[in-house]
Amino acid sequence: MEHKIEYEKIEKRDRARRAFTGAVTYVLLAFWALVVLFPFYWMVLTSVKSYSAYNSEYIPQLFTLSPTLQNYVDAFTAVSLGRYFANTILFTAATTLLMLGVTVLAAYAFARLNFRGKNLVFTLFLSLMMIPNELVVITNFVTITNMDMRNTFLGLILPSVTSVFYIYLLKENFEQVPDQLYYAAKVDGTSDLKYLWKVMMPICKPTIVTITILKAIECWNSYVWPRLITDDERYFLVSNGIQEIRENGFGRENIPAMMAAVVAISVPLIVIFLIFRKSIMAGVSRGGTKG
Amino acid sequence: MERRTMKGWLYLLPAILFLGLFLVYPLIDVFVYSFEEGYNFASQTYHGVGGYNYAYVLRDPYFLQAVRNTFILVVITVPLSTGIALLISAGLSSIKPLRNLFQTIYFLPYVTNTLAVGLVFMILFKKTPYTDGLANLILGWFGRGPIDFIDGPYAAKMFVLCLYTIWIVMPFKILILTSALASVNQSYYNAAKVDGTSRFRIFVRITLPMISPTLVYLVITGFIGAFKAYSDAVALFGTNLNAAEMNTIVGYVYDMLYGNSGGYPSYASAAAIILFAIVLTITCINLLVSRRYVNYNV
Amino acid sequence: MKVVLQDLTKIFPGRGRKSKGDVIAVSDFSFEIPDGKLIGLLGPSGCGKSTTLNLLCGLEQPTKGKIFFGEDDVTDLPAENRGVGMVFQNYALYPHLTVKQNILFPLENLKGDAKLSKEEMLAKAQEVAKLVQIDELMERRPAELSGGQQQRVAIARALVKMPRILLMDEPLSNLDARLRLQTREEIRRIQRETQITTIFVTHDQEEAMSISDLIVVMKEGVVQQIGKPQEVYDNPVNLFVAKFLGTPPINVFDGKVQGGRLWIGEDDVLAADGIPDQEVYVAIRPEGFVLNEQGAFSCELKRVEVMGRDISVVSVNKASENEVIRSIIAAENKVNTGAAKVRFDLKPNKVFAFDRRTEKRLL
Numbered sequence: 019m020e021h022k023i024e025y026e027k028i029e030k031r032d033r034a035r036r037a038f039t040g041a042v043t044y045v046l047l048a049f050w051a052l053v054v055l056f057p058f059y060w061m062v063l064t065s066v067k068s069y070s071a072y073n074s075e076y077i078p079q080l081f082t083l084s085p086t087l088q089n090y091v092d093a094f095t096a097v098s099l100g101r102y103f104a105n106t107i108l109f110t111a112a113t114t115l116l117m118l119g120v121t122v123l124a125a126y127a128f129a130r131l132n133f134r135g136k137n138l139v140f141t142l143f144l145s146l147m148m149i150p151n152e153l154v155v156i157t158n159f160v161t162i163t164n165m166d167m168r169n170t171f172l173g174l175i176l177p178s179v180t181s182v183f184y185i186y187l188l189k190e191n192f193e194q195v196p197d198q199l200y201y202a203a204k205v206d207g208t209s210d211l212k213y214l215w216k217v218m219m220p221i222c223k224p225t226i227v228t229i230t231i232l233k234a235i236e237c238w239n240s241y242v243w244p245r246l247i248t249d250d251e252r253y254f255l256v257s258n259g260i261q262e263i264r265e266n267g268f269g270r271e272n273i274p275a276m277m278a279a280v281v282a283i284s285v286p287l288i289v290i291f292l293i294f295r296k297s298i299m300a301g302v303s304r305g306g307t308k309g
Numbered sequence: 310m311e312r313r314t315m316k317g318w319l320y321l322l323p324a325i326l327f328l329g330l331f332l333v334y335p336l337i338d339v340f341v342y343s344f345e346e347g348y349n350f351a352s353q354t355y356h357g358v359g360g361y362n363y364a365y366v367l368r369d370p371y372f373l374q375a376v377r378n379t380f381i382l383v384v385i386t387v388p389l390s391t392g393i394a395l396l397i398s399a400g401l402s403s404i405k406p407l408r409n410l411f412q413t414i415y416f417l418p419y420v421t422n423t424l425a426v427g428l429v430f431m432i433l434f435k436k437t438p439y440t441d442g443l444a445n446l447i448l449g450w451f452g453r454g455p456i457d458f459i460d461g462p463y464a465a466k467m468f469v470l471c472l473y474t475i476w477i478v479m480p481f482k483i484l485i486l487t488s489a490l491a492s493v494n495q496s497y498y499n500a501a502k503v504d505g506t507s508r509f510r511i512f513v514r515i516t517l518p519m520i521s522p523t524l525v526y527l528v529i530t531g532f533i534g535a536f537k538a539y540s541d542a543v544a545l546f547g548t549n550l551n552a553a554e555m556n557t558i559v560g561y562v563y564d565m566l567y568g569n570s571g572g573y574p575s576y577a578s579a580a581a582i583i584l585f586a587i588v589l590t591i592t593c594i595n596l597l598v599s600r601r602y603v604n605y606n607v
Numbered sequence: 608m609k610v611v612l613q614d615l616t617k618i619f620p621g622r623g624r625k626s627k628g629d630v631i632a633v634s635d636f637s638f639e640i641p642d643g644k645l646i647g648l649l650g651p652s653g654c655g656k657s658t659t660l661n662l663l664c665g666l667e668q669p670t671k672g673k674i675f676f677g678e679d680d681v682t683d684l685p686a687e688n689r690g691v692g693m694v695f696q697n698y699a700l701y702p703h704l705t706v707k708q709n710i711l712f713p714l715e716n717l718k719g720d721a722k723l724s725k726e727e728m729l730a731k732a733q734e735v736a737k738l739v740q741i742d743e744l745m746e747r748r749p750a751e752l753s754g755g756q757q758q759r760v761a762i763a764r765a766l767v768k769m770p771r772i773l774l775m776d777e778p779l780s781n782l783d784a785r786l787r788l789q790t791r792e793e794i795r796r797i798q799r800e801t802q803i804t805t806i807f808v809t810h811d812q813e814e815a816m817s818i819s820d821l822i823v824v825m826k827e828g829v830v831q832q833i834g835k836p837q838e839v840y841d842n843p844v845n846l847f848v849a850k851f852l853g854t855p856p857i858n859v860f861d862g863k864v865q866g867g868r869l870w871i872g873e874d875d876v877l878a879a880d881g882i883p884d885q886e887v888y889v890a891i892r893p894e895g896f897v898l899n900e901q902g903a904f905s906c907e908l909k910r911v912e913v914m915g916r917d918i919s920v921v922s923v924n925k926a927s928e929n930e931v932i933r934s935i936i937a938a939e940n941k942v943n944t945g946a947a948k949v950r951f952d953l954k955p956n957k958v959f960a961f962d963r964r965t966e967k968r969l970l
Contacts, residue, residue: 133317157335
């Protein structure tokens, strides 16, 4: 019965090893979760510390016993955070809507309509995906400046509208809708536009939602183009606004109020993310990259 | 023209207009700009054609600084972030409880405003007359210290920039790697287990080769992304990156276009094209190297 | 190596609280598998046969019960240390490795005393490749092989470390009909040559019957019957086993036992001595019919299908559970295809009666 003893040893060792790797895994994962979450915690914490309390902490405190919302009041009154918000919402809504219109029409043409030159144009479209934004920003800047559209919403919105990747994504989805539906609709005398609106879009709603959200997030976070095209504070978006607050701020270095502004900017995104977590993650994993 | 064809083009018209005006035309134009010497923005005139803009940019110490910064950033963050993401994804796919929670948390940086959260990193690392900041507090526990990570020595600034960059790019990598790991057929693992393979060997001999195309994809997009670093640097060090010695190539392009240096679209174009050439070269090298080691018929 | 299963039970916890949604995949499975035999685990999908296999190789842990390999209790031993060979349903060949590398893979895992030199490994791989006749394909990758060749590589990989037992999960299900016949002979041959106790899982009764030394018929996690294929076929313990084995399937009728006689509908067909009067199911194998114009059992003739050696008489009876009755008789018999009725005598050893409620065998 020598065997038995050896087996027990193997079993024991295996159990111990399993427990050990399990523990190490969880420690590692928890550590990274902490790294990710800590900045969020710190920004919320700092945003509820009072100005004087924050500045008197030579050694930063990891919690506060007397939270205050004064910083949020300051953020929306002392600087034009409210205006930056309004601008960003307007910019995001307009850009996303325009993008949707353009994208849906183009994707429908590629997926459903048959016309001469389609394949060629589609190949050209695909090759456009490889053009880095950094190359075209220069001329766009000159174009918009020459059109006298600096510091206007049109100037902000127009170059931000198109996105070849979303056209591609939606086209792929449109193509999955069975042909029979289209022929049935045609026999019933439905026009293409109506078919697109009444049949295609409802069926492909998940993809449309995904690209809408991804585009909206992109707009909300856009910094480079707005920075180039606006130098009038009245047209700043939140990204430029927060940079403005950082550099010219509240007249003095008011970090708690700045953090309040940061929280205010971050919350809408996080809420949207938590609601649409699945479609956002699915959309990103299908080829979205940041920036 | 046929009615059918007309209709097709009509549906495409908006997309073509937007893309043509803001993507295709600028792409051609940027090359034109880069060869127009002495272009004057106000009068829109130039007095010659040639490679002077490139020569100027390549001699510009600010540009060289930006290239140096960008390369350091790329070399440090791409391997580190891919490696850590691989480790975390492997851990993530080996657990069941709390997996969704971790996945959600890890994705958060993706949906944050780079500029805004960068400020949090700034205050965590900044040393002011009133406080040394949290990072220095921790350094103090190890008897080091205080360093100003935001306005201090170059290495310290670069450290913060790399850290923030990794923090920002991690969600995408973890997401992609986790789904790649999940797509490996469980029966390969079962077969290996029954054959008495150790966990480490399973990972090296089976998991890694199976997800190698994804790894290559991540490394390539990682290189491209890191070469275009800009907003994270602005978030940490402010808009005047040249003064902070923390400018990046993309930052240099924008600074040339507008901002403190005034408007020089020709120099900006030349710099942008140099950047593009670098990225293209590196991507090609990546592809060539990976073709050797990666097995695409998995 | 003999394998002993003792009260083996596997319960997959359900999603709901408590034991509400629990699925009992295997229930109280006890069996002693003799050394060197080929065992077929047979049953419809979801009967727990694959779970049994996973318990044997250690990929699943039993909820209750014990597993012995020889005298060793391996119940809690992890899969890595059990030393079993397994052929997976989809073969699970590593696509990035060549055939040779695939076969070497298990050998390279050996540690300590068992460790082999490079030459020894290659020799072993070559030997086993010869055994399954793939020694010409060693440098190919799995994607470049046909289904049958992949199957052989999978078997070679499972055999190369001379496992104590060999497990196969639906080894033939991914092959086309012709290859299936050929491969099952091959499996039989390899098993005979290696003398490794082999357990394979299948839902195809013909496959199990044709090559197994013993078959285990399972249903909903419970073992129904264990025995030599012919024994199980000739003496099914219950209606399920009777129905599950045999092609064409057995014919089932509503019947009754009355006064020591077995009745189907209005026909008094056979003696049923010693069975109390009751309603029963009567099951008759297709080959249990003998044409006889004075026969006891009468049916309405539908059609006659000629199959060369045999003819199949398709008829209808009101008491039949199936839509039609299929009977196989030798081709020498002439059937009057124009007749409305056909009468049979029944071979007593091909007729079974089962309890209405428990479906257990009565006759």
